[in-house]
Amino acid sequence: MAEEILRVEDLTKIYPGGVLANYNINFSVNQGEIHALVGENGAGKSTLMKMLFGIEEITSGKVFLHGKEVHFGSSKDAIAHGIGMVHQHMMLAPSLTVAENLVLGIEKKKGLFLDKKKAIEETEAISKKYNLHVDAGKRVRDISIGMKQKLEILKTMYRGARIIILDEPTAVLAPQETEELFEQLLNLKKEGYTILFISHKLHEVKYLCDRLTVLKDGRSIQTCEVADVTPEEISRLMVGRDVKLEYDKAKKEFGERILRVEHLNYTDKFGSRKVNDLSFSLREGEVLGIAGIEGNGQKEAVEILTGNRKAESGSVIYKGENLCEKSIAENRASGISHVPEDRHLDGSAPEMSVRDNLIAASLGRLSKKAILDTAAIEEYCASCVRDFKVKTASLDISIKSLSGGNIQKAIVAREFTAGADVIVLNQPTRGVDVGAMEFIHKKILEMREEKKSLILVSADLAELKALSDRIIVFHQGRIAGVLSDVPIVTEEELGLYMLGLKHDPEEILKEA
Amino acid sequence: MNKKKRFDWYGVIRVTASILISLVIAAIIIFAVADDPATALHKFLLGPFSTKRNFFNVIETMIPLVFCGLAINVMHKSGLFSMVADSSFYFAGVVAASLAIACPMPNIAHQLVILAAATAVGGVIGVIPVLIKKKTGANELVISLMMNYIFFNFGYWLIRNCFLDASNGSFSINFAPTASLGKLLKGTNTHFGLFIMAAAVIFMWILMDKSKFGRALQITGANENFARYAGIRIGGVVLGSQLIGGMLAGLGGGVEMIGMYKKFQWITAQTYVWDGILINLLAGTKPLMIPVSAFFISYIRIGALVMSRGGDVDSEIVSIIQGIMIMLIASERFLYRLKKNKEEKEALQNQAAEAVEA
Numbered sequence: 022m023a024e025e026i027l028r029v030e031d032l033t034k035i036y037p038g039g040v041l042a043n044y045n046i047n048f049s050v051n052q053g054e055i056h057a058l059v060g061e062n063g064a065g066k067s068t069l070m071k072m073l074f075g076i077e078e079i080t081s082g083k084v085f086l087h088g089k090e091v092h093f094g095s096s097k098d099a100i101a102h103g104i105g106m107v108h109q110h111m112m113l114a115p116s117l118t119v120a121e122n123l124v125l126g127i128e129k130k131k132g133l134f135l136d137k138k139k140a141i142e143e144t145e146a147i148s149k150k151y152n153l154h155v156d157a158g159k160r161v162r163d164i165s166i167g168m169k170q171k172l173e174i175l176k177t178m179y180r181g182a183r184i185i186i187l188d189e190p191t192a193v194l195a196p197q198e199t200e201e202l203f204e205q206l207l208n209l210k211k212e213g214y215t216i217l218f219i220s221h222k223l224h225e226v227k228y229l230c231d232r233l234t235v236l237k238d239g240r241s242i243q244t245c246e247v248a249d250v251t252p253e254e255i256s257r258l259m260v261g262r263d264v265k266l267e268y269d270k271a272k273k274e275f276g277e278r279i280l281r282v283e284h285l286n287y288t289d290k291f292g293s294r295k296v297n298d299l300s301f302s303l304r305e306g307e308v309l310g311i312a313g314i315e316g317n318g319q320k321e322a323v324e325i326l327t328g329n330r331k332a333e334s335g336s337v338i339y340k341g342e343n344l345c346e347k348s349i350a351e352n353r354a355s356g357i358s359h360v361p362e363d364r365h366l367d368g369s370a371p372e373m374s375v376r377d378n379l380i381a382a383s384l385g386r387l388s389k390k391a392i393l394d395t396a397a398i399e400e401y402c403a404s405c406v407r408d409f410k411v412k413t414a415s416l417d418i419s420i421k422s423l424s425g426g427n428i429q430k431a432i433v434a435r436e437f438t439a440g441a442d443v444i445v446l447n448q449p450t451r452g453v454d455v456g457a458m459e460f461i462h463k464k465i466l467e468m469r470e471e472k473k474s475l476i477l478v479s480a481d482l483a484e485l486k487a488l489s490d491r492i493i494v495f496h497q498g499r500i501a502g503v504l505s506d507v508p509i510v511t512e513e514e515l516g517l518y519m520l521g522l523k524h525d526p527e528e529i530l531k532e533a
Numbered sequence: 534m535n536k537k538k539r540f541d542w543y544g545v546i547r548v549t550a551s552i553l554i555s556l557v558i559a560a561i562i563i564f565a566v567a568d569d570p571a572t573a574l575h576k577f578l579l580g581p582f583s584t585k586r587n588f589f590n591v592i593e594t595m596i597p598l599v600f601c602g603l604a605i606n607v608m609h610k611s612g613l614f615s616m617v618a619d620s621s622f623y624f625a626g627v628v629a630a631s632l633a634i635a636c637p638m639p640n641i642a643h644q645l646v647i648l649a650a651a652t653a654v655g656g657v658i659g660v661i662p663v664l665i666k667k668k669t670g671a672n673e674l675v676i677s678l679m680m681n682y683i684f685f686n687f688g689y690w691l692i693r694n695c696f697l698d699a700s701n702g703s704f705s706i707n708f709a710p711t712a713s714l715g716k717l718l719k720g721t722n723t724h725f726g727l728f729i730m731a732a733a734v735i736f737m738w739i740l741m742d743k744s745k746f747g748r749a750l751q752i753t754g755a756n757e758n759f760a761r762y763a764g765i766r767i768g769g770v771v772l773g774s775q776l777i778g779g780m781l782a783g784l785g786g787g788v789e790m791i792g793m794y795k796k797f798q799w800i801t802a803q804t805y806v807w808d809g810i811l812i813n814l815l816a817g818t819k820p821l822m823i824p825v826s827a828f829f830i831s832y833i834r835i836g837a838l839v840m841s842r843g844g845d846v847d848s849e850i851v852s853i854i855q856g857i858m859i860m861l862i863a864s865e866r867f868l869y870r871l872k873k874n875k876e877e878k879e880a881l882q883n884q885a886a887e888a889v890e891a
Contacts (some may be wrong), residue, residue, distance in 0.1 A: 039876035041884055080877060350764035359762070367762045370755035381752050381763040388745040414883070422880070521854060 023051035025088070026182060026215055027073075032082035034068050038371075039422040042068040046082070046241045055206060055216045057113075057226040057247070060236035061259055061451030063425050067221050067237070070186050071216075074106040075099040099483035105177020106186040111169050119155050119172055120144040123179055126401045140375040147175055151212070153205055167198035169482070171205070178214075185209070186217045191225060202529055203229050221259070223252040237261055238454050261455040268487055276305030277488070279474060280326075280443055283334035287321050287498075295321040299335070301533040303443065303474050308465065310489030310507075311478040314519050318498035319478045320362060323445050326476070327359040328352040330369075339443065353382060358441035360432055362448050362478075364425070368432045369398060371421035375413050376402050378420045379435050388438075401438075409434035410460060426457025433526035437468060444468060447478045462488060482512045493533050494518035496507075501525065543872045544817050550868060551861035552815075552829075555854045562853065563846055573844045580598035580839025581832050587839055589721035594794065595824070596730050597622070597628035598808055600785025602736045602816065602823040605809035608659070608778035610818070611771045612754040615662045616806045617677035620684035622653035623803050624695070625786035628654045630705060631796040633712030633790070634696050638805050643711040648729070648787045655783010656776045658684065663775045667768075685802040692797050705797035714792040724792035732823075733781060737820035741778070811855055814843035814862045830855070 028049040034042045043065045050056045060066050073079040073084065075093030079437040083090050086102055087209055093099045096106070099533045113122050120140040121128075129136050144157035151439035153171040155310045156164060161172070170190060177185050182200060187206075206216055206229065220226055226233055227247060235242040235258040242258050265507050280303040287296035290525060295318045303309050324330035326337050328349040337344040344352050353359075361367040369378045379402050387398050402416050411431045420428055429449070436444060446465070450458040465488055479485050485492055486507060502518035502525045504510045560574055567573040577582075581591045596697035602616040629651045638646060662676040696705040712722040741747040749770050753760040761767055782805075790797070808830065834851050841848040859866050 033881075035877045035880045037873065037876065037881040039883075041880045044884060320789045347763060348766070348768060350765075353764040367758045370752055373752065373755050377748065379751060380748070380764070381759065384745050384749055384765070389746050391746060393743055393745055393748060414879075422876075439675055454815070491760075 023054065023177075026052040026086070028085040028088075028377045029069075029073070031084070032069065032072060032084070034065075034072060035080045036079060038419060041424075042239055043072070044239045046236070046239075048241050048244050051232070053210060053213050053215055054231040055210055055229055055448075057230035057233035058219045058236060059219060059221055059223070059226055059233055059255060059259060061221060061452050062117040064259070066236055067188060067457055068239075070106065070188055070217070070219060071101070074104060074186060090403060100177075100180050100182065100185055103183040104186065105179055105180060105182025105184070106175065107170065107173040107188065107190060109188040109190075111166075113161045113172065116160060118158055119164065119168075120157040122155075122161055122172060123147075123176055124443065125427050127180065130487045143179075144175075147179055147465065150175040150180065151175065152208055165198075165202065167194055170194070170198075170202065174205075174209075183213075184215045184217065186219070188219045188437065189221075190218075191220065191222065198361050199225070223255050226255070227252055227360055235259055268462065269532060270466060270488075271470070273306065275307045276472070278302040279305045281340065282322070283284060283336050283338065284328065284395055285325060285337070286333045287318070287325060288333060289321070295498050296325070296332070299499060300531075301493055301500060302341035303476060305474055306472040308469050308488050309396050310474045310485040310492040311476065311495060312482065312492055312515050313495030313517060315480060317495040317519075320447065321496045321498075322394075322495070323359075323447055323476060327357055327445050329359070329361075344367045353439065356440070356442040358382075358436040358439050358444045360436050360444070360446045360449050362451075364428055364432055365421075369420050369428060372419055374417050375406075375411070375420050375423070375431060376416040378431060378514040379405050379416075382435055382439055383448055405431070405438060408462065409437075424454070426453035429453050430460065432459055433464060439466060441473070443476070445476045445478075448479070448480060450479075450484060451482065458484075482515055485515075486510060486512070496521045496524075500530050500533055503529055534784045541817070543868075543875070544708070545678070546871065547868050548815055548817065548862060551858050554861060555631065555857035558857055559850055559854050562850060563870075567769050569844065573840050573846050574855035577833075577840040577846075577850075578870055579837045580836045583839060586721060586833060589723045590838075591828065591831045591835045592723050592727065594834060595720075596726050596792070597785050597789045597803075597805055598812055598827035598831060599730050599824050600788070601734060601805035601809035602812035602827055603733055603820060604778040604782040604785070605806065605813045606778075606818055606823065607741065607750070607774050608779070608818075609738065609810075610750050610814065611774040612757065613663060613666075613771060613775065615659075615673045615677045615775060615778075617659055617662050617680055617766075618778060618809060619656045619681040619802070619831045620661075620677070620889050621779040622783035622786035622805055623657040623681075623799065624658055624684045624688045625783035626790040626799060626803070627691055627797070628879045629787040629790040630692060630708065630794075631696065633708035634706060637691055637709045638711060640711045643709065644714060644791060647712060647782060647791055651787025652780045652784045652788075652794075655786060657776075657878055658778035659775045659779015659782065660772055681802065681806075688699050689800065693735075696797065697731060698796065706758050708791065708794075712791050714788065721795060724788075726788035726792035726847055729784070729788055733784065734789075735859060737781070737823075741820050746773060767774060775887060808855075811859050814859065 029046055030361065032046040033044050033202060036042055039203050046069060049282065068077060075096045075098050085091070091102055114125065117125070121135065123144050124140045129139050144155065148155050148157070153175055155168055155172050162170065174185065174333050189295050190202060191391065194202060210216065218230055230247050232244060232245040233247050235255065265363055282299060282301050285296050285299040299322055311319050321330060325332045326344060327346060328344060332345050335345070340355060342355065347520050365371055376398065387401060404412065405411065409430045411434060412427050433449065450461050467477060475483065477488060489507050492504040492507055492510065493500050496519065498511045501521060502523065563573050563577065564570040581587050601622065608615050608618065629647045631652055632647045661680060662673040665671055665676050666673045692705050698704050698706045714726050717723045717725060717727060749765045752763065753765060753767050753770050757767060771827055812823055812826045812830060815829065816822035833854060837848040837851040841847055
């Protein structure tokens with residue numbers, strides 16, 4: 022039986038504003054293991070780690086280290102207890118050298134000045150000892166991301182960490198760098214280090230980790246041996262349902278092509294071409310799914326369509342007008358609704374009331390001349406809350422105190438009731454609980470029945486398959502494939518298109 | 534569904550506690566420095582009620598504070614931290630004085646023209662920082678503070694150049710008698726501007742609480758990305774808020790000039806923006822509460838004046854009180870535990886309720 026090094030009992034975190042991020046979390050980590058913490062976005066993984074590292078205050082619950090209860094007032098305390106953390110977004114000073122970054126804060130002084138030679142010697146020594154190669158003399162801004170990460174890991178060990186927390190370390194790495202990192206982590210494990218590995222990439226967990234704890238909706242669902250579960254089982258625990266989604270979808274004939282995207286181009290501020298001569302069209306009454314690995318232009322394309330982004334060239338023709346030349350307000354008025362990708366950044370004003378968030382896009386419709394029509398507003402909000410099952414104590418409380426699923430239902434309510442004919446949905450169920458997800462799916466299919474046309478961008482291929490009438494796959498800002506017979510499409514096939522390994526001939530793409 | 538609006542107890546407790554703490558500190562200082570602390574404290578706390586004149590001094594002092602509080606309210610709701618209300622206030626006073634001296638007109642028409650001009654000038658000045666910010670990207674706080682120097686010096690220079698009373702050397706010649714707002718009560722300085730102030734408060738209450746524009750402005754201030762995404766014309770809303778704020782400050786400047794004075798006497802810069810910020814904070818950024826908080830600030834100022842006239846405690850003690858109040862109200866963590874405990878309890882209750890349903 023392995024020795025337990027870290028145990029968490031009934032850990033709860035409530036953020037200001039009453040947001041419950043973690044609720045009664047229980048799990049333990051054994052000495053010398055690589056322990057994975059898996060869960061969807063918003064499941065509460067980062068909050069939990071921040072509490073263990075002393076950055077976030079614990080609302081209630083206990084943390085035991087080597088069987089003794091500990092309280093961390095700051096990350097300094099956590100470091101003193103031998104816990105180190107490598108953040109997802111690395112915290113290094115780019116203009117300093119690798120060695121200077123390593124010793125930053127606890128540097129050895131030579132008189133008033135930093136002993137640079139000593140720092141470099143120490144860096145090289147520790148780098149060699151743990152077989153994590155870094156160039157001690159180089160400035161951090163000149164080294165690769167992979168090396169920065171190694172430096173971060175060395176930093177934690179230089180400060181005496183025996184437990185290292187890695188927050189989605191592979192999110193920023195190329196496949197080769199990931200492989201190298203895993204090798205080094207396995208080495209550290211041999212040296213007796215304990216590693217907490219946060220990820221939602223299941224094959225990585227399967228390859229690297231000994232045990233895993235699943236978080237969902239701020240709760241710890243289960244801890245188990247990695248060897249005992251298949252990736253499918255982990256994913257079922259994470260999502261809380263079988264990954265397969267099936268809905269009875271009436272077959273139907275689709276109408277005219279009511280919206281045409283023609284030769285769209287867009288280059289982002291870093292000069293990378295995100296949308297490249299893109300053309301497709303949307304037919305009346307269909308759900309058009311858009312698949313693609315994140316960063317292949319889906320986000321940019323739909324934001325151009327709604328008016329949130331300006332295209333370089335090309336046009337989006339709807340009802341005889343070019344949406345690219347119009348403002349968001351004009352596009353909304355002509356019947357385009359939009360559920361944005363990020364519900365906190367664009368989809369809501371978190372500090373404002375549920376009511377204000379519901380009416381924000383329909384202020385014109387809900388007022389008489391310049392004055393708000395209170396009766397109409399109350400009626401409208403009540404119907405949104407009722408029809409979309411938004412669980413809220415009142416319309417007056419700030420929307421951020423609702424759960425993610427309820428915030429998303431409120432946003433969907435606002436957009437689906439705005440009287441639009443075309444609804445653009447970007448990741449409509451990302452990070453919400455399964456109940457809210459199924460509810461939103463049902464509403465999407467209801468809109469389809471009402472002959473609305475929907476564009477659905479999603480990273481969840483099961484969701485795309487279950488809802489779409491047609492799927493187009495984006496690769497490097499262009500369409501790589503058009504899949505019209507969705508029921509027979511497999512996720513593997515979608516994957517091939519997404520990776521750019523498969524490409525439909527131009528004649529088919531023209532028909533998109 | 535709970536239809537009743539929840540009363541914001543937390544906000545009220547915080548403001549009350551801040552006021553009490555600052556008054557207690559003031560009392561401690563008074564006891565430390567005064568020869569006769571009991572009398573001094575009595576004068577400070579009840580001085581405004583001691584004579585009719587003192588009490589109406591409170592009312593007069595309150596009027597410009599209300600206008601500037603309202604101006605700051607609407608300008609800062611947009612998320613822009615512009616302090617240009619001082620420029621609007623001062624320069625509108627200059628324009629009002631000029632018209633009062635140089636353009637004789639029949640009674641009532643004269644005052645109306647003066648106030649209309651002051652409002653317009655205030656509004657135009659109000660939008661300058663946001664326009665400069667849009668063109669150059671400069672910070673609106675810096676721009677507006679610099680503008681306050683410019684408009685003070687420029688305005689006073691105009692008055693000296695055109696209307697200087699040579700016998701006096703620093704004030705202007707007298708206004709035409711038709712330019713006065715008229716006294717409300719004999720033996721006091723309180724003028725009919727009080728009603729204009731009341732109208733401005735009601736206008737702002739409707740604008741911020743009831744109107745489409747006010748809601749769009751609040752949404753923009755709360756999350757600009759969201760406002761843009763929801764189809765709110767942010768540029769227009771922000772510009773509108775600065776225009777309205779400038780107009781309110783300008784109207785305030787005009788009212789103060791022809792209500793309180795017979796000639797232009799503002800030889801120093803009139804700084805009301807900081808008071809405006811304090812008053813807006815004390816009022817919990819609610820327009821209807823702004824007269825109340827302005828009355829309170831005005832009250833302790835007159836109280837301090839009465840105290841300093843009769844004893845050895847300086848009236849500057851008010852600045853200490855104000856400073857402490859701003860600091861306490863602005864510090865998020867002050868009495869934060871009260872709110873936190875409540876929020877945590879509610880979050881756990883919600884959690885339990887959801888668990889039961891599931």
